[in-house]
Amino acid sequence: MVFGRTGGSATVHVRLPFADRAEAGRVLGELLVPHELADPLILALPRGGVPVAAEVAGRLGGPDRPAVMDVLVTRKIGYPPQPELGVGAIAEGGEPVFDRTLLDRLGLVEADLADTVARERAELDRRVRAYRGGRPLPDPAGRAVVVVDDGLATGVTARAALRAVRARHPARLLLAAPVGAPDSVRMLAAEADEVVVCAQPAAFRAVGQWYRRFDQLTDRDVTRLLEGRRA
Known part of the structure; x- marks a missing residue:
């Protein structure tokens, strides 16, 4: 299954299923580049959103430093x-x-x-x-914030995350995911300033069906992926 999505002047072709979350994150990062986010804060929904967000942070950061990334626990x-x-x-x-x-x-x-x-x-x-140990969540006030998950099924977890971030007054709030159920994407459009999704297949049963490799992650996987990416 192939989707074509336009990002700025370029078209990003999305072939489903994704190989893994890392590939999905690279495609999602390309779609986010044209949004011209200055010094964005990337907040991943663990555990599955973390490897996706790690690739997004790498793409949206500078050549020597990825964008700041942390987890928003849900x-x-x-x-x-x-x-x-x-x-x-x-x-x-x-x-x-x-x-x-x-x-x-x-x-x-x-x-x-x-x-x-x-x-x-x-x-x-x-x-x-x-x-995070004793560290607080990075302050989203006045910043462009991108909430990242590996997929949007019912959308209720993403909605809780967006409302928690919105209450802290970001300047701009985006939700980004490689794949989402069309009805959920439409519902979440009311919760974020922008929703960026690579593909919205009609026959959506579960997030895992759109990945060839969809491993369960551990807490250790999450902390390893966060190393060097925090503020």
């Missing part, structure tokens, strides 16, 4: 009987965001998920400590 809020079904998400520094249509369909209210939210907050805090 956690999915799962439906308790079926945890892989995400009914919401939470990002560090933000409040939980829920898919209210899905909650209604499942007969749930937010209070029913209080225990789940508490567990995910605890895991979120653990990952913040693992990835």
Whole structure:
């Protein structure tokens, strides 16, 4: 499957599936270049967004120094009987965001998920400590910020991330991903100043279907990719 996307005066051809997240990040970086982002802050959604963002930061930085990159930690809020079904998400520094249509369909209210939210907050805090130690999240106020993930399925995690960043007053807020479900991309356009997605295939079931290699990453993988890229 081949998509053609225009970036400035050049056309970037996207062939799916991507080989891996690194290749996807290189293609995404090319699409972001024409946006002319001065000293951007790249915030990756771990774990899968980190190798994508590492390539983006390399492309958007100068010849000797990549753009500043860090993680914005998020956690999915799962439906308790079926945890892989995400009914919401939470990002560090933000409040939980829920898919209210899905909650209604499942007969749930937010209070029913209080225990789940508490567990995910605890895991979120653990990952913040693992990835950044005692360092705070870089201040996005007044900066161009690019939130990067490896794909947009339901979009609820990206929405939580964007709202957490927006509350800290960036000058410009972009969401970037190699691939996204068309409905989710349209929904997220209301949350960011710009959404940059390489491909929006109609037959979208899961992010992993658009990668030949879609390995599960560890905390160690994340910290290794962040080395030398922080402010």
